[in-house]
Amino acid sequence: MNENAVGSDTILRINKPDQASKQLALQRTSDGRRKLVVSTNWLPLFGFESNTRVVEKLIGDGGQGIVITPVEDLFNISDTKKVYTRSYKTRRNNPIETMLDIRGQKLLDAAFPEGTERVHILFRDREVRITPIRNKTAERIAQAVKSLHQGELMSAFSACTAGIDAVGLAEEGFQLQSVLEWRPNEARDKQDLTETGALNVAANLAVKHIFNEDIGSIDLGVLSKSVAESPSTLLQISLQCDEFSPVKAKSLKDAALEDLSSSADMVYDGLRLIDAVNPACVLLEQVPGFMTSQAGAIFETKLRKWGYSVNKSVFDSRDFGGYTSRKRFYLFATSLPAGFEWPEMVARRETPIWDEFIAPVLNQLRDVTHTKSMQDGLVCGRLRVIDRESTASPTFLKSQMRQAKDSVVIRDGDRLLFPTVELMQKLMMIPDHFSTDAVSSTLASEIIGQSVDFTMHRMIVAKVAEHIRNFAAALNFKHQVSLKAA
Numbered sequence: 001m002n003e004n005a006v007g008s009d010t011i012l013r014i015n016k017p018d019q020a021s022k023q024l025a026l027q028r029t030s031d032g033r034r035k036l037v038v039s040t041n042w043l044p045l046f047g048f049e050s051n052t053r054v055v056e057k058l059i060g061d062g063g064q065g066i067v068i069t070p071v072e073d074l075f076n077i078s079d080t081k082k083v084y085t086r087s088y089k090t091r092r093n094n095p096i097e098t099m100l101d102i103r104g105q106k107l108l109d110a111a112f113p114e115g116t117e118r119v120h121i122l123f124r125d126r127e128v129r130i131t132p133i134r135n136k137t138a139e140r141i142a143q144a145v146k147s148l149h150q151g152e153l154m155s156a157f158s159a160c161t162a163g164i165d166a167v168g169l170a171e172e173g174f175q176l177q178s179v180l181e182w183r184p185n186e187a188r189d190k191q192d193l194t195e196t197g198a199l200n201v202a203a204n205l206a207v208k209h210i211f212n213e214d215i216g217s218i219d220l221g222v223l224s225k226s227v228a229e230s231p232s233t234l235l236q237i238s239l240q241c242d243e244f245s246p247v248k249a250k251s252l253k254d255a256a257l258e259d260l261s262s263s264a265d266m267v268y269d270g271l272r273l274i275d276a277v278n279p280a281c282v283l284l285e286q287v288p289g290f291m292t293s294q295a296g297a298i299f300e301t302k303l304r305k306w307g308y309s310v311n312k313s314v315f316d317s318r319d320f321g322g323y324t325s326r327k328r329f330y331l332f333a334t335s336l337p338a339g340f341e342w343p344e345m346v347a348r349r350e351t352p353i354w355d356e357f358i359a360p361v362l363n364q365l366r367d368v369t370h371t372k373s374m375q376d377g378l379v380c381g382r383l384r385v386i387d388r389e390s391t392a393s394p395t396f397l398k399s400q401m402r403q404a405k406d407s408v409v410i411r412d413g414d415r416l417l418f419p420t421v422e423l424m425q426k427l428m429m430i431p432d433h434f435s436t437d438a439v440s441s442t443l444a445s446e447i448i449g450q451s452v453d454f455t456m457h458r459m460i461v462a463k464v465a466e467h468i469r470n471f472a473a474a475l476n477f478k479h480q481v482s483l484k485a486a
Contacts, residue, residue, distance in 0.1 A: 016045045020123040023133065026108075026116060034108045038100040038121060038128065047126040050098050056107060063113040065131035068100060100128065115142070137307035140280040140335040143231055148472050154465065157232035157277055159270070160215065162197035163204045164451040165238060165285065167434055168458045170205055172465045177230040178209040180218070180273070196439045200447060203438040215269045220276040227277060233468060235279040236461075239266045241450070244289035244296075247397060247406060267295040271302050283464055284331040285452055288314045291329045300331065308333035311340055315460075317453035319345040323353055323427045324393045326453045330460055338471040343459040354388045357426060358410055365410060365417035368403065374416050377405035384408040386419075393427045400424065401445035424448045429455040 020042045027035050048054065053071040058064070102108065111130070112119065115138035122129040147153045156174040158166040161181055170176060181198040198212040208230050211223060240263035242248050243256070256262035274282055282303065290296045291314060300310055312331040317324055320343065334340060368374050377383030382405045384394030394408050403418070410417040419427075421436065421444045428448055436444035 014045065018124075020045070022121050023118055024121060025118050026112065029103075033103070033105055034112075036100075036102040036108065036119065036130070038102070038130070039097060040099075040121075041097045042123045043098040043100070043128070046123045046128070048098060048100070048128065054100070056102065056104075058107070058110055059129070059131065062110060063132065064111070065119070065129065066102070066107065066111045068128040068130070070126050115139075136278050137335050140278055140307075141337075143278075144233055144280040144336060144468075144471065145475065147231065147233055148475065152230075153233055153468060153472055155230070155232045156234045156236060157227065157279065158201075159235065159237040159273055160240065161201060161236070161238060162447040162451070163201040164430055164434065164447065164454060165236060165457055166201055167204055167431070168452070168454060168461050169234075169236060171431075171458060172461045174234065174461075174465065176205050176207050177232050178211065178227050179207050180211040180213065180215060180223075182212055182214045184214070193443065196443050197447070199438045200436060200443075203435050215266065215273060220272060223273075224276045232277065232279050234281045234283060234464065235274060235277050236283045236285075237270050237273070238285045238452075239263075239270050239290075241287040241290065244293055245287045246289060264295060267299050271299065274303070275306070280335050281464065281468065282308065282331075282333040283461070284329075284333075285457070286329045286331075288327050288329045296329075303331075303333045308335055309340075311342070313342055315342075315345075315456060317429075317456040318348045318392050320453070320456040320459050321346055321349070322392070322429060322453045322456055323349070323357065324395055324453060326395045326428075326456075328452060328456070332460075332464060334467065336468065336471040338467055338474060340467045341463060343463050349391050352389055352391055353386070353393065353427070354390065357423065358386065361420070361423055362410075362412065362417070364420065365423075367415055368409065368418045369414070369416045371403060371416075373403050373405055374407070374409060377407065378416075380405060382406045385411050387411045396424055396428065396449045398446050398450040400449045401442045421445050421448065428453055 022040065022042070024036065024038065027037065029035055044050070047070055054068050055071055056066055056068050059067050112132045115135045116132040117135050118133040120131050120133050122131075144153065147155060152175065154174050155177050156169045157178040157180075158169060158176060159180040161179060162183075166176055166179065179198065179201050181201060183193055183195075183197045185193055195212055198210050201207060202210060209226055211218060211226075243253055243262055243264040253262065253264075257264070270284075284299070286296070291312065300312065304310055310331060310333045312329070314327060314329050316322075317326045317328075330342075332340060374383060384406060386393050386408065387410075396408055397404075397406060400407050400419075408419060410419060421441050424445065425432075425434070425448055428451065430448065430451070431454065436447060439447070
């Protein structure tokens with residue numbers, strides 16, 4: 001226990017810990033020079049009393065920080081400094097505060113990389129160790145600049161994808177570096193299906209890294225090291241949407257929380273992934289309910305606290321030339337100092353889709369008129385119907401192929417007909433070259449049923465690409481100006 005006098009009559013008793021820590025901001029003097037003032041009650045507890053002589057030394061070679069220790073040889077005090085005491089009119093909240101004042105520019109520049117804004121301070125017995133805290137916003141921009149010079153600015157990491165949204169990235173000029181995809185096995189599955197989504201990605205795109213692991217349990221330290229050689233400017237992520245969708249009953253959501261099958265906590269895993277990859281830009285796709293949920297608020301708030309500028313909106317694919325009524329929430333977060341605008345909407349289709357999409361394949365569709373679930377769906381109003389007057393298809397769900405009460409069907413007179421995977425793909429505007437040959441028709445239906453409307457997604461990705469290219473153009477312009485000035 002340390003005893004420190006406070007005033008002339010008071011002895012303050014404080015239990016000394018083995019170590020203590022805090023964070024401080026690097027400051028600037030009036031002439032723009034850097035300085036670090038460590039003014040704290042912790043100093044005297046660890047041997048840094050007022051007027052103690054100390055020496056400042058670099059930790060390692062360049063950018064690793066400073067270690068400060070008391071001088072052992074009091075007869076050799078050259079190049080040492082003194083611990084100062086701050087005075088206050090009242091000392092109640094800072095009763096034993098002393099101060100280290102570090103202003104040597106050569107030392108500070110060698111200890112803390114350019115862009116360092118905050119430092120971590122560790123107090124141990126007769127040692128103060130000060131190390132830089134990563135400025136992750138500055139790192140993102142610096143990495144984007146580096147990627148630009150290496151010709152790899154249009155690089156992307158796609159998480160929780162079975163390929164459709166990733167193909168949208170590729171068609172707008174992005175090079176897919178990494179994919180994180182793992183389909184959880186469900187109670188109805190009779191075999192291990194965890195690789196199916198990742199295999200479908202590999203069937204459609206060349207990817208450097210495929211992490212076929214659960215986003216909730218992957219070792220992000222290992223992932224970070226793997227992607228460090230091929231960093232991505234954009235991270236695209238499609239978190240599982242069941243828990244934010246009105247299609248899933250509240251009783252089932254509550255049961256999922258109880259038995260731990262819920263995916264509501266995936267927002268935490270998504271944030272952990274973003275923190276590990278630290279991309280310049282993030283594009284999130286979700287159901288509209290996510291936007292007004294507590295999880296959505298946490299996701300957006302954390303990104304803003306991390307220094308991202310956040311743009312968000314709910315879109316209907318019909319407003320982008322789509323053939324389904326699919327609505328999706330999109331959030332785009334960026335660290336790049338360039339403007340961003342969502343794509344402009346277009347007039348919705350007014351003519352029925354029957355002649356273009358349904359009539360040519362009508363004879364190929366399976367008759368499900370007498371299926372009990374279809375009839376039950378009709379009675380309760382949950383069945384999603386395309387008829388001859390429909391200007392768009394209702395939204396397909398992941399469960400489409402199971403012929404649930406909320407499946408999409410085609411009504412031709414008194415008959416109810418079931419759409420094929422190929423018809424689903426066309427109505428979702430997914431290009432013909434997108435292959436689902438690596439998976440069964442049931443899984444292909446799942447992939448399409450929970451995917452993005454391709455045209456709407458591609459238009460949004462095009463604006464993201466434009467944003468990144470605008471950053472590159474502005475950077476190149478500034479570089480050209482500096483060359484002319486030189």
